[in-house]
Amino acid sequence: MKLGIIGLGLIGGSIAKDARTSGFASTIVGYDKNKQHINEALSLGLIDNAETIANMNATVDLIIVAIPVDVARNVVVDLLNQESGIATITDVGSTKSGICKRIENHPKRQMFVAGHPIAGTENAGPSAAVDHLFNNKTVILCEQEKSSKASFDLVKNLYIKLVANIRLMDAEDHDRHMAYVSHLSHISSFALGLTVLDMEKNEKTIFDMAGSGFSSTVRLAKSSPEMWTPILEHNSEYLIPALEQYIDQLQDFKTFLKHKKTADIYQLMANANEIRRILKGDIQNG
Amino acid sequence: MKLGIIGLGLIGGSIAKDARTSGFASTIVGYDKNKQHINEALSLGLIDNAETIANMNATVDLIIVAIPVDVARNVVVDLLNQESGIATITDVGSTKSGICKRIENHPKRQMFVAGHPIAGTENAGPSAAVDHLFNNKTVILCEQEKSSKASFDLVKNLYIKLVANIRLMDAEDHDRHMAYVSHLSHISSFALGLTVLDMEKNEKTIFDMAGSGFSSTVRLAKSSPEMWTPILEHNSEYLIPALEQYIDQLQDFKTFLKHKKTADIYQLMANANEIRRILKGDIQNG
Numbered sequence: 001m002k003l004g005i006i007g008l009g010l011i012g013g014s015i016a017k018d019a020r021t022s023g024f025a026s027t028i029v030g031y032d033k034n035k036q037h038i039n040e041a042l043s044l045g046l047i048d049n050a051e052t053i054a055n056m057n058a059t060v061d062l063i064i065v066a067i068p069v070d071v072a073r074n075v076v077v078d079l080l081n082q083e084s085g086i087a088t089i090t091d092v093g094s095t096k097s098g099i100c101k102r103i104e105n106h107p108k109r110q111m112f113v114a115g116h117p118i119a120g121t122e123n124a125g126p127s128a129a130v131d132h133l134f135n136n137k138t139v140i141l142c143e144q145e146k147s148s149k150a151s152f153d154l155v156k157n158l159y160i161k162l163v164a165n166i167r168l169m170d171a172e173d174h175d176r177h178m179a180y181v182s183h184l185s186h187i188s189s190f191a192l193g194l195t196v197l198d199m200e201k202n203e204k205t206i207f208d209m210a211g212s213g214f215s216s217t218v219r220l221a222k223s224s225p226e227m228w229t230p231i232l233e234h235n236s237e238y239l240i241p242a243l244e245q246y247i248d249q250l251q252d253f254k255t256f257l258k259h260k261k262t263a264d265i266y267q268l269m270a271n272a273n274e275i276r277r278i279l280k281g282d283i284q285n286g
Numbered sequence: 287m288k289l290g291i292i293g294l295g296l297i298g299g300s301i302a303k304d305a306r307t308s309g310f311a312s313t314i315v316g317y318d319k320n321k322q323h324i325n326e327a328l329s330l331g332l333i334d335n336a337e338t339i340a341n342m343n344a345t346v347d348l349i350i351v352a353i354p355v356d357v358a359r360n361v362v363v364d365l366l367n368q369e370s371g372i373a374t375i376t377d378v379g380s381t382k383s384g385i386c387k388r389i390e391n392h393p394k395r396q397m398f399v400a401g402h403p404i405a406g407t408e409n410a411g412p413s414a415a416v417d418h419l420f421n422n423k424t425v426i427l428c429e430q431e432k433s434s435k436a437s438f439d440l441v442k443n444l445y446i447k448l449v450a451n452i453r454l455m456d457a458e459d460h461d462r463h464m465a466y467v468s469h470l471s472h473i474s475s476f477a478l479g480l481t482v483l484d485m486e487k488n489e490k491t492i493f494d495m496a497g498s499g500f501s502s503t504v505r506l507a508k509s510s511p512e513m514w515t516p517i518l519e520h521n522s523e524y525l526i527p528a529l530e531q532y533i534d535q536l537q538d539f540k541t542f543l544k545h546k547k548t549a550d551i552y553q554l555m556a557n558a559n560e561i562r563r564i565l566k567g568d569i570q571n572g
Contacts, residue, residue: 185478196561221558225552243536
């Protein structure tokens with residue numbers, strides 16, 4: 001099995017690591033628009049050889065497109081357009097309906113599998129790649145019926161080798177859920193970072209007074225704007241209402257604080273505490 | 287050195303652990319309004335004996351009041367009122383100006399040291415106590431000039447033994463900074479938890495799709511309402527404007543998303559990225 005990876009960052013690099021050690025891929029070639037990333041990926045042993053996008057498609061079995069979602073769409077279309085292309089193509093983007101719509105009528109649509117492994121850190125680049133990143137994480141695969149069985153099974157087998165849990169989902173459902181469970185978290189964290197930076201001009205005070213709570217809540221504010229700008233833009237349809245609901249919740253806190261409605265503040269927090277049970281996996285419905 | 291602890295939870299219990307292993311305290315007695323917590327603290331070896339609030343003050347050198355900030359105020363006043371009281375008294379609350387104002391004219395004000403160790407987790411109770419919780423964390427001590435030198439030095443020495451970094455601060459400054467760097471984080475997290483719980487009625491979907499990003503951002507939503515309701519209430523003067531600024535930042539994201547102002551969204555995130563450098567301790571001013 002020969003694997004090609006376009007985008008040698010955290011996700012592409014981490015897939016390379018486990019695809020190799022699990023035995024899924026015997027050879028891995030890669031491309032990144034940043035030449036330094038190619039060199040790093042070579043010296044870290046993530047890839048065996050560098051390869052151009054043009055040549056990759058005729059020589060590998062599977063191509064992972066692991067680049068920001070706006071560029072990914074174009075690259076996927078370019079790959080499908082290549083007449084010599086024989087590889088199955090999959091992406092890892094945080095939004096799925098845009099890319100699916102973009103290629104829905106492409107004659108080679110069935111060579112593409114829409115994927116989203118829900119894993120990552122706030123770090124970027126080949127050096128951010130880690131072993132076992134997808135171990136016991138969820139991977140969403142969308143529009144199974146539009147991929148050929150061979151292509152779908154190939155991508156499914158990759159993620160099985162990476163010890164991920166596969167869940168099938170409609171692309172629109174995926175995007176709606178991600179708006180709440182992922183994209184909103186990022187905005188809440190970016191906005192928290194901005195608020196504190198705005199108010200606290202003394203950096204030493206932020207450093208000294210930041211407990212583990214602030215560090216945890218603001219962690220996603222370290223995320224890459226290159227990656228996140230197109231995600232937020234592509235998912236604005238679902239994200240804007242999510243953001244509005246979030247702001248409403250914050251307004252409730254503010255109103256209750258202003259009017260010293262202590263019992264109401266307590267109740268909001270007690271309700272939010274339910275998230276502890278759910279994140280532990282103690283599911284009461286579903 | 288005999289130590290008394292009122293409130294055998296995460297903070298009180300963790301102080302007990304390190305006070306004992308560091309050799310700061312030879313005997314530790316404790317009180318908690320919850321009898322089960324007393325029993326747990328005894329069986330975990332956090333305290334040697336249970337003791338009433340009434341008796342503690344006449345028999346120990348130092349009392350740590352580690353209970354929610356609303357009750358803490360009353361208990362500190364009660365302790366100072368005890369004629370037989372010989373102990374230095376310190377608290378660990380997340381708000382400082384309220385308790386300082388409450389006792390500013392008390393004839394025994396100098397027996398009290400206003401403290402706030404900035405450390406913790408989202409867990410509660412004696413079983414949440416951990417070793418080395420304060421190691422290399424910041425402890426804010428307020429209004430040094432209103433404590434006797436003996437009392438102040440005793441509390442300072444405790445935290446030195448706990449390997450914490452002591453920083454002196456005005457009580458109002460403390461509360462203003464905490465509104466941004468801690469209390470706002472908690473509200474942002476509680477509100478995020480509420481928004482997701484509200485929208486995602488299927489708990490399995492939350493569990494499956496929650497990446498480490500959501501888990502990190504929503505972690506503080508697991509925090510105790512008993513502890514956090516009075517903190518937010520007591521610090522509403524500084525917290526309401528902080529919350530307003532936070533909502534403004536979120537509104538900016540929403541406006542830019544609505545009008546597809548991609549460059550502006552990118553710039554907000556790039557600005558927020560500065561928090562990475564500061565939290566690493568690479569301080570450019572301060």
